[in-house]
Each structure stands twice: as structure tokens, then as C-alpha cells.
Amino acid sequence: MGKKVELLDVDSEKIMEEVRKAASPPEEVEHWVTIYVMGKPYRVPAGLTIMKALEYAGYRYIRGAGCRAGFCGACATIYRKKGEYRFRTALACQTTVEDEMYLAQIPFVPANKATYDIEKIEPSPTTLLEYYPEIARCVSCNTCTKACPQELDVMYYVQYAIRGDIKKVAELSFDCIQCGLCTLRCPAEIQHYHMAQLARRLYGKHLVKKGKWLDHRLKEIESGMYDKGYEILHKIMEEDLERFREIYINRKRESEEKRIEDPWENIGED
Amino acid sequence: MTLKMIRGYPEYMRESIELVEKTRDERVKNKEKEIELKLSLEEREELLNTYHPDYAPGGKRELQVGVNKGERVPNEVADILEAWPALDPDEVDLNEVDYDVDVLIIGGGGAGTVAALWAYYEGIKPENMLIATKLRHGDANSMMAEGGIQAADRPWDSPVLHYLDVMGGGHFANKHELVKALTMDAPKIIKWHEELGVMYDRDERGNFVERWGGGTSRMRLHSAKDYTGMEIMRVIRDETRNLGVPVLEFSPAVELLTTDEGEIGGAILWNMETKEYIVVRAKSTVLATGGWGRLHIRGFATTNHYGATADGLVMAYRAGARLRDLDSAQYHPTGAAYPEQIVGLLITEKVRAMGATPVNKYGQPFVFPLEPRDVEAAALIRECFGRGNCVETPTGMRGVWLDSPMIEMIQGEGAIHKNLDAMYRMFKRFGIDMTKDPILVFPTLHYQNGGVEINADAQVIRGDGSPYPRFFAGGEVEGGVHGKNRLMGNSLLDYNVFGRRAGISAAKVARNSGKPGKLTLKHVKVFTEEVRRLNVPAERRSPILLPDYRGKRALARKIDLPIID
Numbered sequence: 001m002g003k004k005v006e007l008l009d010v011d012s013e014k015i016m017e018e019v020r021k022a023a024s025p026p027e028e029v030e031h032w033v034t035i036y037v038m039g040k041p042y043r044v045p046a047g048l049t050i051m052k053a054l055e056y057a058g059y060r061y062i063r064g065a066g067c068r069a070g071f072c073g074a075c076a077t078i079y080r081k082k083g084e085y086r087f088r089t090a091l092a093c094q095t096t097v098e099d100e101m102y103l104a105q106i107p108f109v110p111a112n113k114a115t116y117d118i119e120k121i122e123p124s125p126t127t128l129l130e131y132y133p134e135i136a137r138c139v140s141c142n143t144c145t146k147a148c149p150q151e152l153d154v155m156y157y158v159q160y161a162i163r164g165d166i167k168k169v170a171e172l173s174f175d176c177i178q179c180g181l182c183t184l185r186c187p188a189e190i191q192h193y194h195m196a197q198l199a200r201r202l203y204g205k206h207l208v209k210k211g212k213w214l215d216h217r218l219k220e221i222e223s224g225m226y227d228k229g230y231e232i233l234h235k236i237m238e239e240d241l242e243r244f245r246e247i248y249i250n251r252k253r254e255s256e257e258k259r260i261e262d263p264w265e266n267i268g269e270d
Numbered sequence: 271m272t273l274k275m276i277r278g279y280p281e282y283m284r285e286s287i288e289l290v291e292k293t294r295d296e297r298v299k300n301k302e303k304e305i306e307l308k309l310s311l312e313e314r315e316e317l318l319n320t321y322h323p324d325y326a327p328g329g330k331r332e333l334q335v336g337v338n339k340g341e342r343v344p345n346e347v348a349d350i351l352e353a354w355p356a357l358d359p360d361e362v363d364l365n366e367v368d369y370d371v372d373v374l375i376i377g378g379g380g381a382g383t384v385a386a387l388w389a390y391y392e393g394i395k396p397e398n399m400l401i402a403t404k405l406r407h408g409d410a411n412s413m414m415a416e417g418g419i420q421a422a423d424r425p426w427d428s429p430v431l432h433y434l435d436v437m438g439g440g441h442f443a444n445k446h447e448l449v450k451a452l453t454m455d456a457p458k459i460i461k462w463h464e465e466l467g468v469m470y471d472r473d474e475r476g477n478f479v480e481r482w483g484g485g486t487s488r489m490r491l492h493s494a495k496d497y498t499g500m501e502i503m504r505v506i507r508d509e510t511r512n513l514g515v516p517v518l519e520f521s522p523a524v525e526l527l528t529t530d531e532g533e534i535g536g537a538i539l540w541n542m543e544t545k546e547y548i549v550v551r552a553k554s555t556v557l558a559t560g561g562w563g564r565l566h567i568r569g570f571a572t573t574n575h576y577g578a579t580a581d582g583l584v585m586a587y588r589a590g591a592r593l594r595d596l597d598s599a600q601y602h603p604t605g606a607a608y609p610e611q612i613v614g615l616l617i618t619e620k621v622r623a624m625g626a627t628p629v630n631k632y633g634q635p636f637v638f639p640l641e642p643r644d645v646e647a648a649a650l651i652r653e654c655f656g657r658g659n660c661v662e663t664p665t666g667m668r669g670v671w672l673d674s675p676m677i678e679m680i681q682g683e684g685a686i687h688k689n690l691d692a693m694y695r696m697f698k699r700f701g702i703d704m705t706k707d708p709i710l711v712f713p714t715l716h717y718q719n720g721g722v723e724i725n726a727d728a729q730v731i732r733g734d735g736s737p738y739p740r741f742f743a744g745g746e747v748e749g750g751v752h753g754k755n756r757l758m759g760n761s762l763l764d765y766n767v768f769g770r771r772a773g774i775s776a777a778k779v780a781r782n783s784g785k786p787g788k789l790t791l792k793h794v795k796v797f798t799e800e801v802r803r804l805n806v807p808a809e810r811r812s813p814i815l816l817p818d819y820r821g822k823r824a825l826a827r828k829i830d831l832p833i834i835d
Contacts, residue, residue: 233437
């Protein structure tokens with residue numbers, strides 16, 4: 001790579017400087033809000049996420065920041081708005097600050113996780129109850145669902161868990177980021193998110209229907225049938241890169257080739 | 271002045287959205303013809319040379335210290351490689367060993383967790399391992415990968431074709447043995463995940479739903495909605511918790527320990543909360559510290575997690591490891607450009623794989639949607655900064671539209687909810703409905719293509735080309751697998767394949783050898799002397815561990831009183 005071509009009238013370096021400028025936050029702040037971080041007031045620019053607002057105010061996270069994109073659950077936050085009595089929940093990295101928010105972030109949730117040998121346990125209607133008996137204490141108050149920053153139907157999946165419907169639990173809990181807010185708010189002290197993890201693994205391992213293609217491919221690899229292909233390509237690459245590039249460029253995309261839908265269809269179980 | 275907002279967008283941006291809507295039907299009808307926009311190799315090179323941040327001058331400099339002296343790396347990377355060690359070797363007592371283990375794993379993301387599991391399968395007892403990690407177990411880019419993982423397991427695909435795609439995507443700079451391992455192990459990894467209970471998307475016959483990735487010749491991207499990384503990470507983490515693998519959180523390694531024989535014998539950890547140091551001696555050490563996104567190379571926003579500060583590169587380089595392909599950063603073509611709260615966050619390539627086309631402010635397509643990532647990113651930068659056919663946001667960010675409503679027109683209603691729930695949720699939180707409106711995107715810093723060089727056994731390579739017998743690496747920290755550009759779906763694969771190989775190799779060495787020789791930090795002192803010859807400012811220390819996003823106003827008034835530190 002790196003064959004030089006004429007740059008015409010484009011100044012690449014200047015373009016990169018403009019990109020940098022565009023990506024930096026604006027210097028001037030038009031609108032401000034006041035937030036209360038664990039009770040202390042700070043004036044911060046409107047429009048920031050809770051996470052960026054705390055940083056603007058001078059906080060430097062050690063705990064409480066992870067992926068910063070809504071996937072890890074590190075920044076679970078409980079807050080209240082002025083004049084309200086109810087607690088609200090949010091992810092600090094995915095929620096915009098509002099004026100007069102009272103904020104507290106939850107650095108850690110000391111929830112109990114059952115341990116098990118996934119090879120040994122069977123997915124029966126009572127498996128989830130065996131490992132997480134406290135789910136039977138659910139009083140259907142729906143607080144967990146209200147607390148979920150992913151807006152999952154948490155109470156519903158707990159109800160399915162009590163009934164032993166592992167598939168439903170797995171599907172309804174799939175988008176769980178394991179922040180632990182459901183468990184913290186639950187009056188019945190259920191460990192929803194850990195229970196759901198067990199349900200998903202049981203489902204993925206035992207209950208889902210599995211096709212044959214993967215195993216066929218593994219057998220092929222095991223038999224060494226691809227070794228020659230690698231060897232030939234490697235040799236060409238070492239000896240004649242131009243030819244290798246041609247092979248790469250001229251390889252056909254899947255849609256351009258006639259596809260046999262399932263050549264392994266008629267292969268027996270052998 | 272407050273902007274008038276209509277369904278999540280300021281009124282003025284709506285004018286451009288209307289143009290996008292006008293051309294949509296026609297574009298969906300002619301979707302197959304987009305292939306005509308595909309560039310030849312020569313056109314690709316011209317585009318990259320002009321508009322890719324790696325090629326544009328001014329972003330790199332030659333290293334002046336260490337094994338790779340004379341090689342060009344991004345300025346931000348040179349800054350941390352040519353820095354004073356954060357740790358003063360004279361402040362620690364190496365005679366008192368706090369943890370004496372068979373296998374030390376530095377990094378609790380995907381690669382580290384996979385390494386722990388395979389070290390266990392290979393006979394190492396959990397109590398004889400230690401995972402040391404900077405944030406929480408699982409706080410890693412592995413958790414955030416949305417799109418999927420590549421594996422050639424369909425009858426009309428082949429691991430060798432996968433190999434060819436990876437080589438071409440990497441501009442033929444990849445290391446053969448690593449690409450062979452990557453592509454040949456891929457189906458094995460999927461099988462292992464299946465046995466652990468990972469919930470991949472499947473069709474009614476139980477085979478995997480597989481999609482396109484940029485630069486590939488087959489549909490081989492396996493996914494779990496758009497939470498693929500999270501699904502794999504939480505399953506493997508659950509498994510280590512079941513096994514009782516000890517994990518020290520908020521305790522990053524800050525320096526490797528070497529021996530007089532030139533081996534690696536463990537690491538110094540630092541408890542970020544109590545500020546204590548911890549001495550770990552290990553028969554084998556696995557480096558799995560991830561990449562560099564939070565260095566914000568060339569000022570780009572990033573998709574990466576909070577801890578992606580390239581600590582592993584710094585530590586390994588000081589200890590004498592060879593780095594490679596660090597001149598190449600991956601900019602993901604589609605980061606969010608609006609709203610401001612989520613600028614830089616990842617819009618998975620799957621959005622394009624499922625049919626959404628990037629279009630400019632006039633609603634015109636300008637690039638084949640599934641070029642390799644570097645080419646696609648350069649085309650977006652050209653459209654925004656070279657041609658000006660972009661939309662500027664109220665904060666001055668520029669972007670082009672990714673026409674997400676096309677997805678449901680092509681794949682049927684409900685396709686976004688079913689496959690792209692994370693994306694849908696992210697925009698909905700800020701009032702934007704991506705099933706009805708396009709989303710604004712711009713390239714974002716995504717991946718460290720190169721890193722610490724390894725061989726197929728995941729052994730780290732020294733400056734002289736020989737492998738360290740007791741030192742291994744897996745995941746984003748290592749280099750050679752992806753050459754100069756990684757293809758979509760190969761990072762999850764990379765950390766699984768080389769995390770596994772690192773775990774197996776580390777276990778074998780630990781079982782067959784005694785404790786390492788006398789531990790030292792001499793290499794740090796030697797490196798410090800090299801740094802002294804440069805004009806390095808006193809405050810430039812590394813590893814940096816965390817980026818600093820504190821506001822200027824607060825920092826301007828910050829003082830340290832010498833009573834509580």
C-alpha cells in the first residue's frame with residue numbers, strides 16, 4: 001500500500017485539522033443547567049449526558065464509567081427531579097442532564113450469583129427455581145420493570161421463570177446489560193439479571209435447534225482438507241504478490257456465483 | 271436561540287432529510303446496482319492517500335526509542351511510548367511477592383477471559399490463576415461489539431476464502447500463520463460458544479443467520495441481534511465466575527516484571543482505589559489489555575470503552591517486545607455524528623449489511639456501502655470535507671446520512687427491532703426513530719490494527735525476532751493478524767482465537783516449568799535512561815490508564831494540597 005498519487009488541490013493535512021475542529025466540543029455554552037451530584041450543586045452546559053456533565057464539573061471516574069455507550073451497565077444511576085418524590089433510574093452515559101436533577105451513581109451491586117456446572121445441569125421447568133429460589137417471592141409489583149434502563153419487561157420474565165419457561169426468559173431478557181438496578185429496587189430481593197443469565201445459557205446450550213453445517217465444517221477441517229489450499233495461497237503470496245492480488249481481486253462474491261442451497265442436505269449422519 | 275426540533279432533529283436538518291426521502295424509493299429499487307460504485311484497487315489507493323487519516327501527512331512521527339526506533343506511529347502513540355514510566359522502580363519491594371501464580375492474565379476483557387478458560391481446560395486450577403484488570407471484569411471493547419463474528423461454516427464458504435478476504439482487507443501486510451490460525455479456528459470457536467450456551471441468531475433449521483461484512487466475499491457474519499459482543503462476553507464471564515477464577519478489579523498492571531534471563535515473570539499491579547502496589551510472580555503471563563481508542567488519534571471521537579489507553583503496548587515495549595503495523599488505525603466509517611450526546615459511538619456495519627446506504631445531504635449515494643472499512647471511511651471524509659456535501663450539526667460536527675429506513679423496505683417490517691435493537695434504543699433515547707428517519711454518521715476511531723507481534727502460539731516476539739517462552743498476548747493488543755486494516759467480525763474472532771491460543775500456551779508452559787528467575791524492573795531503568803536523552807516533558811508519564819475528560823474550568827482551579835493525596 002502507499003503508492004503515491006498526485007494530491008491535486010486537496011490538502012490532506014488541512015482537512016484532518018478541520019476534522020479535529022469539527023469533533024471538538026464548542027467553546028461557547030449557550031444554555032446551562034444546575035445538577036446536584038450526591039447533593040452538591042454544579043452548573044453545567046445543557047445537553048450533556050450525565051456522565052459528561054460530571055466530568056465537566058471536575059469529576060474523574062474510576063468506578064462508574066465503562067463502555068460509555070450503553071452496553072456495560074457500569075454507570076447505573078438513581079436520580080430524582082425537583083418537586084417529585086419518585087426515584088428514576090438511568091444510564092449516566094445515555095441520558096441527558098436536566099435542570100435540578102439530584103444524582104447518585106451506583107458503583108457496584110453486591111448481588112448473589114449462583115454457581116453451576118453448565119455441562120451437568122438440565123433445563124427442567126424447575127431449574128431456575130432451584131438455583132434462584134427467591135424468584136418465587138415475586139409480588140408482581142413491577143418495580144423491576146420500571147427500574148430497567150433498557151425498558152425490558154423484567155417482571156414478565158420473572159413470571160415466566162416461575163412457570164419454568166426458559167425460552168421466554170431467555171428471549172425477554174436478551175437485551176439485559178446487567179446493571180443490577182432491578183435487583184437493587186426489588187422488594188422481594190430477587191437477583192433477576194443473574195437468573196436470566198442462567199436461563200439464556202440453558203436455552204442457548206440445550207433448547208435451541210442446531211443445524212448440521214457447523215459440525216460438517218469441523219469434520220472437514222479436522223480431516224485436513226483445507227491444508228493444501230492454505231499452503232498453495234501462502235506459496236503464491238511469498239513468490240508472486242501481484243498474482244496473489246489478482247486472485248484476491250478476481251474472487252467472486254457469493255451473489256455472483258451459482259449457489260447450491262445445501263450441498264450437505266443429502267449427506268447422512270454418518 | 272433555541273432550535274426548533276422536529277422528531278429529534280433541528281428544523282434545518284429536516285430539509286436535507288426530505289431530499290433523502292425523495293430518492294429513497296428509487297434507491298431501494300436499484301439496490302443491486304450499488305455494486306457499480308465499487309472502486310478499483312487504483313481508485314481505492316487514490317482515495318486513501320488523500321482522505322484517510324492514516325495517509326494524510328502530519329499525524330505521525332518516527333519513534334526515537336526502543337525496538338521499533340525509526341518506525342512511524344501516530345503522534346498520540348509516540349507520546350505514550352516515549353514517556354517517563356509512571357512507576358518509580360525504587361519505590362517497590364520485589365522481595366515480597368503478593369501473588370505467586372501459574373498464569374497471570376493482564377486484562378479482564380474478552381481475550382483475558384477466554385485465556386483463563388482455556389488455561390483451565392489445559393489443566394491450570396482456577397486458584398493458580400489471576401486475572402488483573404483496570405476496570406470491572408468485562409469492561410472492554412469486547413462487550414461493545416455489535417455486528418458479529420466471522421466464521422466460514424456454510425457449505426459454499428471455506429476457511430481458505432475467509433483467509434483470502436482477510437489478507438486482501440489487510441492490504442497483504444498480515445502475518446500468514448496468524449491469519450491461517452484465525453480462519454481455521456473460527457468454526458471451532460463458534461462450536462465452543464454453542465457448547466457454552468451463546469445465543470446466536472439462527473434460522474428455522476437451526477443453522478446460523480449469516481450476513482455480509484465489508485470486504486468479504488461470503489456472508490459469514492454470525493450475530494446475536496446487535497448485542498453480539500455483549501452476549502459472548504457475559505457468557506464467558508459467567509463461566510469464569512462459575513469456575514471461581516480470581517479477578518482483581520480496578521487493579522491494572524502498570525509495569526511488567528522481567529528476569530535476568532530476559533524473561534517475563536509477572537507484573538506490578540496498582541490498586542487504583544487504595545493506591546497500593548501489588549507484586550505478582552507468574553510462571554507465564556498473558557497480555558490482554560486491548561487497544562488504543564481513548565488516545566483519540568488525530569482528534570477523532572471513538573467507539574472504544576473508557577479504559578482503551580494502550581497500556582499493554584507501553585509495558586511490553588519497555589520490556590523489549592516488538593510492535594508492528596501501528597502506523598495503521600481503523601476508523602469505523604459510521605460513528606454517530608448526531609446527537610451531540612452520542613457523537614463517535616458505533617453504528618454497527620450491520621446497518622449497512624442489512625441494506626442502509628450512506629447518502630449525502632442531497633440524498634445521493636456516493637460510495638458502495640460495503641467497501642473495506644478504511645476505503646468506506648475515506649469516502650465519507652471526502653464527502654464531508656472534500657466535497658462539502660454534508661450536513662453540519664448545531665455543534666459544528668459534520669456527517670452524511672445513513673438511510674436506515676431502507677432496511678425495513680428491503681428486509682420487511684420489524685427487521686430493525688429484531689436485528690438492531692441496540693441501535694434503535696440508542697437513538698430513541700434522544701428522540702430519533704431510525705425506522706422512519708435516517709441517522710447522521712461520520713467516521714470514528716475504532717480499532718488498533720497492529721500491536722505487539724505474536725506467533726501462531728500467541729507467544730510475544732522480542733526485538734531480535736525470537737519468541738518469549740513465558741509471555742503471550744491475545745486480542746486487540748497484539749498485531750499481525752489484520753495487517754493494515756481489520757475486517758468486520760474479525761475482532762471478536764481474534765480475541766477468541768488468540769485468547770484461546772494464549773491460554774493454552776500459557777498453561778503448557780506453566781505446567782512444564784518452574785518459577786521464573788529473580789524478578790527485576792531493570793528494564794524500566796534502562797528505558798528511563800533512553801527517555802532521558804529525549805526532551806520529554808516531566809508530566810508525560812505512562813501507562814496513562816485513563817483518559818482525562820474533566821472540564822477546563824474545573825481543572826483551571828484544581829490544586830493539590832499536600833495533606834490528602
